[in-house]
Amino acid sequence: MSDVPGLRERKKRRTHLAISEAAIALFLEHGFDQVSVTQVAEAAEVSRRTLFAYFPTKEDLVVHRFADHEGEAARVVRGRPPGTGPLEALRAHHLDALDRHDPMTGLNDRPDILALYRMLAGTPALVGRLERFKAASEAALAEALRDTAGVPPLTARLAAVQIVAVQWALALDNREHMVNGMPAHERLPAALGDTEHAFTLLKNGLGALTGDS
Helix, strand or coil: CCHHHHHHHHHHHHHHHHHHHHHHHHHHHHHHHHCCCHHHHHHHHCCCCHHHHHHCCCCCHHHHHHHHHHHHHHHHCCCCCCCCHHHHHHHHHHHHHCCCCCCHHHHCCHHHHHHHHHHHHCCCHHHHHHHHHHHHHHHHHHHHHHHCCCCHHHHHHHHHHHHHHHHHHHHHHHHHHHHCCCCCHHHHHHHHHHHHHHHHHHHHHHHCCCCCC
8 A cells, every 4th residue: 555655646747748748749730829728638648637637738748858957056055065055056057057968058959959949939829928937937947045144034035036037047148059050059159158158247246247356
């Protein structure tokens, strides 16, 4: 009897994956707006009720691919080594993600990932859902900064907004290069340099824009 929960969890993961894969395949073939939730359920061989139990909205069928990343910045800040500042930990993590060609960095030229990038950028409903994803990332990071760095709430919120926005902008730049045909390995040196530049701006502030020291 002790293994029943484990079996149940594995079955749920398989169902989750089957629904997701069926949805992504249909969306990429026909377009996000042209495919109904009913069609996805039929392709995955589940009921609409089961589908919505796993994915509350149609947009979640796509954006869930990034769900583990929603609180990633917060996890990096909370799990950073002693003596390492939050910004340094996030910089190192972002550089490592670029080296691994993590799709969240925009630096991935696999055909299936490129197709996903194009769909995300070209579908207003998904763009809107990603904005909510971004806001949730900011809130989680702000809480982590308050809890671990001892900064006031407003400072934590403003810092989180800036950090997430910078990471988002870097990813969009990389994604544009990928969609336009640049191989990921050719883009990598510039992507690493852009990241170093961006985190230097975050660290030193924007005084250089006005000539202030």
